[in-house]
Amino acid sequence: MVTRSVSSMSDSTNDPAAAPPDAEIARLTRRLKRETAARKEAEAIAERGLRDLFRRQQEIVLLESIAVAANEAAEVEAAMHHALGAVCRYAHWPLGHLLLAGETPGEALVSTQVWHDDSDGNYTVLRELTESIQFGAEIGLPGRVLSSCAPAWANVGAHDEAHYPRFPEAQRAGLCSLFAFPVMIGSEVVGVLEFFSPELQSPDEALLRLMGQVGTHLGRVVERQRAKARLMHDALHDPLTQLGNRKLFLNRLQHFMQRAQRVSNYQFAVLFVDLDRFKAVNDGLGHQAGDELIVSTAQRLTNCLRGTDLISRGRTESGDEDDVVARLGGDEFTILIDNIHNPQVPIRVAERLLAVLAEPFELEHQQVFITASIGIALSSSGYEDVQDILRDADIAMYHAKQHGRARWMMFDQDMQEKALRRLQLEAALRVALDANDLTVSYQPIVTPDDGQIRGFEALVRWHHPEHGQISPAEFIPVAEEIGLISEIGLRVLRQACACLCRWQHEFGCTDLTMSVNVSAVQLSEGDLVEQVERVLQESGIAHGTLKLELTESSVMADPDHSLKVFHQLKALGVQLSLDDFGTGYSSLSHLRRLPIDTLKIDRSFVSKMDHQEDKRQIAEVVVMLARTLGLDVVAEGAETAAEVSALQEMGSDFVQGYYYYKPLSEEAACKALKAQSGC
Amino acid sequence: MKGIVFNLLQEVVCKEYGEDTWDQLLDDAGLDGAYTSLGSYADAEVVALVNAASAALNLPAQDILRWFGRRAMPLLAERYPGFFQRHQDARSFILTLNSIIHPEVEKLYPGAATPVFDFSNDEQDRLVVGYKSARKMCALAEGFMTGAADHYHEQTEIDHPVCMHHGDEKCVFHVRFHK
Numbered sequence: 001m002v003t004r005s006v007s008s009m010s011d012s013t014n015d016p017a018a019a020p021p022d023a024e025i026a027r028l029t030r031r032l033k034r035e036t037a038a039r040k041e042a043e044a045i046a047e048r049g050l051r052d053l054f055r056r057q058q059e060i061v062l063l064e065s066i067a068v069a070a071n072e073a074a075e076v077e078a079a080m081h082h083a084l085g086a087v088c089r090y091a092h093w094p095l096g097h098l099l100l101a102g103e104t105p106g107e108a109l110v111s112t113q114v115w116h117d118d119s120d121g122n123y124t125v126l127r128e129l130t131e132s133i134q135f136g137a138e139i140g141l142p143g144r145v146l147s148s149c150a151p152a153w154a155n156v157g158a159h160d161e162a163h164y165p166r167f168p169e170a171q172r173a174g175l176c177s178l179f180a181f182p183v184m185i186g187s188e189v190v191g192v193l194e195f196f197s198p199e200l201q202s203p204d205e206a207l208l209r210l211m212g213q214v215g216t217h218l219g220r221v222v223e224r225q226r227a228k229a230r231l232m233h234d235a236l237h238d239p240l241t242q243l244g245n246r247k248l249f250l251n252r253l254q255h256f257m258q259r260a261q262r263v264s265n266y267q268f269a270v271l272f273v274d275l276d277r278f279k280a281v282n283d284g285l286g287h288q289a290g291d292e293l294i295v296s297t298a299q300r301l302t303n304c305l306r307g308t309d310l311i312s313r314g315r316t317e318s319g320d321e322d323d324v325v326a327r328l329g330g331d332e333f334t335i336l337i338d339n340i341h342n343p344q345v346p347i348r349v350a351e352r353l354l355a356v357l358a359e360p361f362e363l364e365h366q367q368v369f370i371t372a373s374i375g376i377a378l379s380s381s382g383y384e385d386v387q388d389i390l391r392d393a394d395i396a397m398y399h400a401k402q403h404g405r406a407r408w409m410m411f412d413q414d415m416q417e418k419a420l421r422r423l424q425l426e427a428a429l430r431v432a433l434d435a436n437d438l439t440v441s442y443q444p445i446v447t448p449d450d451g452q453i454r455g456f457e458a459l460v461r462w463h464h465p466e467h468g469q470i471s472p473a474e475f476i477p478v479a480e481e482i483g484l485i486s487e488i489g490l491r492v493l494r495q496a497c498a499c500l501c502r503w504q505h506e507f508g509c510t511d512l513t514m515s516v517n518v519s520a521v522q523l524s525e526g527d528l529v530e531q532v533e534r535v536l537q538e539s540g541i542a543h544g545t546l547k548l549e550l551t552e553s554s555v556m557a558d559p560d561h562s563l564k565v566f567h568q569l570k571a572l573g574v575q576l577s578l579d580d581f582g583t584g585y586s587s588l589s590h591l592r593r594l595p596i597d598t599l600k601i602d603r604s605f606v607s608k609m610d611h612q613e614d615k616r617q618i619a620e621v622v623v624m625l626a627r628t629l630g631l632d633v634v635a636e637g638a639e640t641a642a643e644v645s646a647l648q649e650m651g652s653d654f655v656q657g658y659y660y661y662k663p664l665s666e667e668a669a670c671k672a673l674k675a676q677s678g679c
Numbered sequence: 680m681k682g683i684v685f686n687l688l689q690e691v692v693c694k695e696y697g698e699d700t701w702d703q704l705l706d707d708a709g710l711d712g713a714y715t716s717l718g719s720y721a722d723a724e725v726v727a728l729v730n731a732a733s734a735a736l737n738l739p740a741q742d743i744l745r746w747f748g749r750r751a752m753p754l755l756a757e758r759y760p761g762f763f764q765r766h767q768d769a770r771s772f773i774l775t776l777n778s779i780i781h782p783e784v785e786k787l788y789p790g791a792a793t794p795v796f797d798f799s800n801d802e803q804d805r806l807v808v809g810y811k812s813a814r815k816m817c818a819l820a821e822g823f824m825t826g827a828a829d830h831y832h833e834q835t836e837i838d839h840p841v842c843m844h845h846g847d848e849k850c851v852f853h854v855r856f857h858k
Binding site: 039040043046047050092157174176198199200201 | 715716717764765766767771774775778
């Protein structure tokens with residue numbers, strides 16, 4: 001049709017070449033041609049300039065849009081998705097795709113489902129194919145970018161077409177070119193953006209540079225997100241062990257608690273784990289070793305839980321394992337056990353944990369044996385506040401410690417009441433000490449043959465302004481724990497020795513003795529000997545009239561240390577008495593080595609010994625043992641004439657008890673001494 | 680209308696019929712004929728030129744436009760080789776007409792009203808091309824498509840069943856390519 005129209009046009013016009021130009025026309029024609037050429041060149045220059053300008057503007061628009069998205073995007077994927085769209089619009093590419101680097105270097109790229117797709121589904125097959133491919137190094141165009149860390153492109157029909165598994169499908173979809181560039185942080189490829197084009201591509205320097213800039217912008221997004229993730233991680237994790245910290249633990253706990261309130265029959269447990277004698281490791285082997293112990297403990301706890309199918313089963317979150325075990329600080333760890341069906345589950349876990357911690361630790365080239373105490377609280381108690389369940393697990397842990405450590409205890413309400421009372425006691429005790437509410441009573445120790453007072457046992461008494469008398473059995477352990485025992489012990493010692501000195505002078509009995517109790521904590525702390533030495537000098541009592549009473553269990557806690565202290569005390573002329581004898585598990589060989597002077601028969605054997613033959617026999621054995629070892633015997637808690645006569649019969653040197661005297665005030669004791677007119 | 684279109688028309692006419700013919704067409708249309716590729720000129724001027732040619736040749740204006748479009752293609756390929764090198768065949772080239780025309784025109788003449796092409800496949804090997812433009816120069820578009828086929832050494836069969844000149848909202852071409 002077109003050919004026909006041209007030929008008809010040709011018929012109707014004159015041929016200009018037919019007219020022979022004269023010289024003037026020829027010159028004008030040349031001039032015209034020059035002008036036309038100059039115009040075309042000028043136009044070409046202007047067009048190039050305009051085109052460059054336009055391109056620059058487009059580049060700026062692209063980079064701006066990517067920079068804005070990069071700054072505003074909350075997630076890496078959102079920024080990447082925006083970039084895919086912006087680059088597609090800029091370069092008129094209909095399809096763009098994001099691939100992300102794997103977790104570890106050298107791993108294949110993750111072919112994400114993040115696409116920019118301008119088609120109405122024309123590329124579905126290509127997309128599915130792409131998402132199914134693992135782009136390792138040198139596989140497909142993304143693999144090439146991963147290896148080279150540089151932009152790359154490939155066209156259908158290229159000589160190395162075989163390297164591009166997606167070309168056949170791309171071609172079917174009307175695409176014939178691939179372009180890809182890396183998203184880099186430093187020299188690390190963290191992602192690859194790839195684009196598909198229906199046109200053959202041979203990107204120029206300007207495009208490569210531009211895509212390089214896009215890659216840099218996006219790299220910053222990844223970098224920023226990593227920094228954010230690191231900050232988030234640091235805010236919620238303990239730097240030493242990498243376990244969750246208190247904040248993370250409470251978050252998780254809150255989450256569990258809400259679920260427990262929402263879902264019936266859903267239960268969880270909190271385990272509070274505290275190492276026994278951690279301070280000893282820290283003090284003895286140094287902080288470095290203490291830190292190592294904490295790290296090893298964290299690993300053992302984590303491994304133990306990870307190996308526990310009870311933990312993982314039924315968990316709905318796919319969070320890290322470390323959200324189960326947390327370190328609250330110091331040597332305190334907490335463990336959250338999800339979805340338990342009965343209380344046996346946390347108990348079994350606790351037992352397993354105790355077992356793995358009982359294995360020796362290798363610290364500073366030596367084996368260290370550590371135990372732990374574990375408190376357990378169950379969500380079934382209907383908690384509403386995370387702090388409450390944590391507190392109760394803590395209280396149960398405390399009870400585990402009180403009951404001899406290296407064990408677990410399940411929280412019960414009784415513990416809560418005790419814990420509350422203990423807290424009140426603690427506060428009151430500090431007040432009492434400041435207000436001098438603690439007093440000393442003196443219970444006479446007599447020889448049963450003549451009923452004469454030979455000495456006294458100084459007993460600390462606390463009269464609380466509201467609660468009345470509080471038993472030493474209750475407040476002494478509290479004082480020990482909160483570090484007041486040393487001060488209380490010193491006060492009692494000082495007061496008792498001052499009294500004894502006055503009585504020795506007043507009544508002329510220089511062999512009158514004073515027994516003062518020493519707690520396990522005082523024995524293990526360093527300044528007992530110095531304190532005693534100082535008090536002996538201050539008081540001026542007769543040599544050899546101060547007796548220190550120690551319980552069997554406190555002596556046996558660290559026999560070597562006790563022995564050392566005993567020798568030092570003996571050198572000061574102090575007599576030593578083993579209290580509550582028979583109630584612990586003393587080794588007789590140790591007993592033989594200890595430089596003690598007196599055995600005290602515990603009141604539990606004395607009480608009703610005239611009725612209960614077994615008690616009597618034990619008491620007899622103690623007396624015989626004392627004889628063999630050359631020790632004196634004091635029987636305490638004698639309340640009846642029958643008991644006293646039994647003790648007398650078996651040869652107990654001294655007797656102490658209500659039968660003779662209750663503990664007396666200083667004045668009453670003085671009167672009693674006066675009444676027997678001399679010693 | 681863009682100056683480049685007048686330049687191309689001038690070139691095609693001069694090449695085939697000589698410069699006097701072009702002068703004659705300008706005189707017939709009552710135009711001074713100073714066109715630069717950087718400029719933009721009233722649509723009426725191109726219409727007047729096509730009508731002048733139509734009258735001179737006693738041919739429908741549509742035929743003139745088709746002829747012009749086809750003949751202009753080699754000149755475009757000479758001026759802008761990059762657009763053609765990116766494609767292996769006419770179909771692929773035609774599919775990217777929008778992406779060539781729009782930015783290239785807009786970059787030179789911001790605010791230009793450009794034609795819009797749309798594409799679809801209805802049967803195997805048949806490309807359905809939609810054309811929409813206020814100038815209704817569908818014949819020029821058809822000429823361009825034929826010229827593109829020439830460039831890739833292909834033949835085309837073009838049907839034009841729907842046309843704005845017949846009151847339709849847009850033109851539709853059915854195009855088949857043969858190697």
